[in-house]
Amino acid sequence: MFLRTILWFNARTMDYEAVIGLETHVQLKTKSKMWCGCANEFGAPPNTNVCPVCLGLPGVLPVANEEALRLTALTGLLLNCRIPGLAKFDRKNYFYPDMPKNYQITQYDQPSATDGWVEFEFNGGLARVRITRAHLEEDVGKSFHFERHSGLDFNRAGVPLMEIVSEPDLTGADMAYEYLNALKDILIHGGVSDCDMEKGMVRCDVNVSVRPAGSRELGAKIEIKNMNSFSGVRRALEFEIPRQIAALKKGGKLIQSTRRWDDTAGVTEEMRTKEHAHDYRYFPDPDLMPFAPTEAWLAEVRSRVVELPLARKQRFMREYGLPAGDAEVFKNDVALGNYFEGVTKHTKSHKAIANFLVNNLRAKLAEFRQSIPAADPQTKEGEVTTFKMLDYLRFKPEHMAELAALIDTKTLSSSAAQQVFSEMFETGKSPAAIVRDRGLAQVSDEGTIEKFCDEAIAAHPGPVNDFKSGKAAALNFLKGQVMKLSKGKANPALAGEILERKLKD
Ligand code: ADP
Ligand code: MG
Ligand code: ZN
Numbered sequence: 001m002f003l004r005t006i007l008w009f010n011a012r013t014m015d016y017e018a019v020i021g022l023e024t025h026v027q028l029k030t031k032s033k034m035w036c037g038c039a040n041e042f043g044a045p046p047n048t049n050v051c052p053v054c055l056g057l058p059g060v061l062p063v064a065n066e067e068a069l070r071l072t073a074l075t076g077l078l079l080n081c082r083i084p085g086l087a088k089f090d091r092k093n094y095f096y097p098d099m100p101k102n103y104q105i106t107q108y109d110q111p112s113a114t115d116g117w118v119e120f121e122f123n124g125g126l127a128r129v130r131i132t133r134a135h136l137e138e139d140v141g142k143s144f145h146f147e148r149h150s151g152l153d154f155n156r157a158g159v160p161l162m163e164i165v166s167e168p169d170l171t172g173a174d175m176a177y178e179y180l181n182a183l184k185d186i187l188i189h190g191g192v193s194d195c196d197m198e199k200g201m202v203r204c205d206v207n208v209s210v211r212p213a214g215s216r217e218l219g220a221k222i223e224i225k226n227m228n229s230f231s232g233v234r235r236a237l238e239f240e241i242p243r244q245i246a247a248l249k250k251g252g253k254l255i256q257s258t259r260r261w262d263d264t265a266g267v268t269e270e271m272r273t274k275e276h277a278h279d280y281r282y283f284p285d286p287d288l289m290p291f292a293p294t295e296a297w298l299a300e301v302r303s304r305v306v307e308l309p310l311a312r313k314q315r316f317m318r319e320y321g322l323p324a325g326d327a328e329v330f331k332n333d334v335a336l337g338n339y340f341e342g343v344t345k346h347t348k349s350h351k352a353i354a355n356f357l358v359n360n361l362r363a364k365l366a367e368f369r370q371s372i373p374a375a376d377p378q379t380k381e382g383e384v385t386t387f388k389m390l391d392y393l394r395f396k397p398e399h400m401a402e403l404a405a406l407i408d409t410k411t412l413s414s415s416a417a418q419q420v421f422s423e424m425f426e427t428g429k430s431p432a433a434i435v436r437d438r439g440l441a442q443v444s445d446e447g448t449i450e451k452f453c454d455e456a457i458a459a460h461p462g463p464v465n466d467f468k469s470g471k472a473a474a475l476n477f478l479k480g481q482v483m484k485l486s487k488g489k490a491n492p493a494l495a496g497e498i499l500e501r502k503l504k505d
Contacts (some may be wrong), residue, residue: 015213016245020176020237021132023205026193027139028071028160034138035047035062035105035158042199046153054158056100060288064089068160069112069291071192072136075162076113077132078190078308083298087112087136089288092280098141098152100246106163108282110290111135119310120182122175129179130167137161168207168218173237180204180230189334203228206236209254210244219244220254222263224268234344236261240268305473312337320350329358335386336362339397346401349408353400356421364425365389394428403431415488416440444491446498449482452490453498456481467503475493475499 030040036053047467053060069087076083090108116131141157143150164183170176184195184202195202200291204227209219213490224240227233244254259268284290293301307315309331316327316337338358343353368389403420412420412435420434434440443449456478457464475496482495 012249016210017213018241019168019209020170021207022166025203026162026165027201030067033158034065034160039157049155072112075134078505079116081113081116086292088290089285090282091285098143107135107136122178129169132165134164173234177234220256273324326354343397343400346398349404352404352407395424413442445503450483
């Protein structure tokens with residue numbers, strides 16, 4: 001009794017920590033499905049992309065999609081994995097109405113990639129999560145439930161699906177969220193998947209347990225199945241971790257189980273416990289040969305390895321002295337980042353260029369987006385990427401560099417620079433020509449500015465007296481008047497200096 005009281009007391013006051021491992025499913029960006037020639041395409045009318053193979057009819061033979069194998073190996077390389085000399089396909093047996101074969105082909109004990117890691121920004125520093133494996137399998141169809149009947153759409157059946165399994169290295173909801181975003185960025189950059197969440201291209205099983213802080217032993221694993229949004233994953237963990245801790249603090253025990261996330265109610269609920277776990281009776285698929293990548297095949301995959309998003313961001317900060325915010329934009333918008341790098345070949349004014357691309361050019365392109373589908377019948381709406389739009393730019397990268405130089409040498413005020421940029425965007429004229437034609441060059445000639453200052457002082461005795469009696473802010477008003485008199489062309493810093501000098505006389 002005494003001992004039980006002590007244990008109970010300990011459980012109640014102890015600190016707990018969460019342990020999380022994620023199994024992330026990603027639809028691969030291939031033209032055709034995993035085992036047949038049907039299109040891998042989202043949004044087609046139900047059951048139009050199907051054939052005997054993906055409908056699971058008896059007697060058919062699957063043929064592995066080699067591009068899917070390449071993309072899985074490529075993912076392995078991007079995630080610092082080892083690519084084993086042999087990958088094998090197995091059958092995972094279970095019954096599900098939207099999986100007509102009654103088994104799913106997957107890679108059980110010999111996956112395409114193992115033992116990697118992914119690094120990402122978290123909590124102001126870098127976090128690293130180990131990757132257990134990345135393996136290739138196939139998606140299932142989709143069920144729809146109507147009032148009096150159900151419908152099955154097999155267009156998705158047999159779409160190449162890659163599963164990335166992490167080690168239980170994640171320690172909280174936010175970290176899981178950042179990990180998923182980093183993974184998604186890598187897969188998009190690598191051309192592995194479009195990772196369109198709206199189209200269900202990324203889904204995730206969340207494994208989470210809690211244990212006394214500092215303990216090495218893992219607690220009972222609770223799996224939350226089939227999450228289809230990253231914010232959902234974060235919310236589910238924000239609910240589930242305190243739930244488990246509260247259960248232990250009350251002296252309860254947790255058992256390995258599977259739960260479902262109810263997004264509307266914001267709670268997880270139990271689906272089944274370990275006693276009711278499936279026995280999948282895995283065995284090697286007799287219809288598919290194990291796959292042994294050759295050196296030449298691997299070299300081809302290796303040539304497709306891209307700079308990782310995080311490395312790209314770090315490089316933009318280091319090489320061009322950009323703040324994290326700008327580097328982040330160029331990391332996410334690869335086309336814009338590449339364009340930036342093109343412009344930097346013509347100038348050293350990196351920061352000014354970045355400002356214009358991140359603020360002005362992006363805003364202009366967003367306006368411009370509407371007009372492109374009309375100009376180009378090949379382009380479907382919603383498909384207009386920055387990459388595409390940059391093709392339509394009327395001005396040259398050199399013009400961008402020229403504009404930056406005009407700002408850096410203070411020939412242009414920042415408002416005049418905006419004006420030049422707008423006109424350059426619309427007409428493709430060079431900044432020099434625009435400045436000349438519109439007389440926009442900033443005035444830095446002291447004599448000219450002095451005249452404007454004298455005028456402003458004569459016209460506003462009130463603010464002049466305010467300044468003289470100690471109200472420093474009155475200077476800004478007078479400076480504003482000088483800018484107005486000069487039609488915005490006076491060099492504002494110089495105007496301020498001259499005004500101050502005159503008022504202090
Ligand atoms: P299973 O064989 O049931 O699929 P695995 O050992 O393959 O289980 O692990 C599946 C996922 O669960 C992995 O991402 C792994 O990191 C994670 N995991 C395993 N044990 C735990 C645990 N006790 N707590 C949290 N996550 C865990
Ligand atoms: Mg599993
Ligand atoms: Zn098919």
